[in-house]
Amino acid sequence: MRIAAGFKAHSGWAALVVIGESDDGLVVVDRRRIELVDPADVNWAKQPYHAAESLSPAKARQLIERATASANRIALKEMRAFVKRSNDAGHEMAGCAVLIGTPMPDWTIEQIRSVHVRMHKAEGVLFPAALVRAAEHCDVKVVATPEKELAVNADATRKIAALGKSVGPPWGKDQKNATLAAMIMLRHL
Numbered sequence: 209m210r211i212a213a214g215f216k217a218h219s220g221w222a223a224l225v226v227i228g229e230s231d232d233g234l235v236v237v238d239r240r241r242i243e244l245v246d247p248a249d250v251n252w253a254k255q256p257y258h259a260a261e262s263l264s265p266a267k268a269r270q271l272i273e274r275a276t277a278s279a280n281r282i283a284l285k286e287m288r289a290f291v292k293r294s295n296d297a298g299h300e301m302a303g304c305a306v307l308i309g310t311p312m313p314d315w316t317i318e319q320i321r322s323v324h325v326r327m328h329k330a331e332g333v334l335f336p337a338a339l340v341r342a343a344e345h346c347d348v349k350v351v352a353t354p355e356k357e358l359a360v361n362a363d364a365t366r367k368i369a370a371l372g373k374s375v376g377p378p379w380g381k382d383q384k385n386a387t388l389a390a391m392i393m394l395r396h397l
Contacts, residue, residue, distance in 0.1 A: 303349030
């Protein structure tokens with residue numbers, strides 16, 4: 209089956225929805241939550257800039273670099289697992305779409321730490337960026353899709369609702385947007 213994945217990242221985790229094209233139309237092939245932080249580091253790695261807020265500049269840089277490296281490593285592990293599951297099932301990979309927010313200026317760690325809202329922005333960029341890098345490393349065609357640019361028409365809404373009914377809960381906004389991104393990847397919109 210020809211498949212595409214959509215990823216909607218949050219701080220420390222992502223919703224993954226994989227859809228495929230069958231003779232009967234679109235089907236959900238896989239849906240899961242993937243963790244993007246090491247369980248041993250969950251208390252601080254989900255929001256590393258916040259965790260580094262009161263540290264010295266040198267210690268803050270070390271912590272953020274450690275969190276970024278960890279997110280990249282875990283995203284790569286999860287992407288490899290997704291590719292393996294897909295290959296083992298004999299699917300043809302169209303690619304994946306990773307939902308992203310608005311781009312962030314090229315701020316230094318100190319500039320980010322100096323303004324609280326910048327810390328939120330940096331953490332919001334960290335995990336989708338790790339997924340994009342992981343897909344590129346695995347030679348999976350990837351499109352970084354600005355979430356604010358997702359346009360849902362009546363046909364897409366109907367298709368997404370039908371897919372959600374076929375698999376049941378959870379089927380919230382994260383899964384719907386990841387599905388929409390995957391549908392775009394499969395060129396069904």
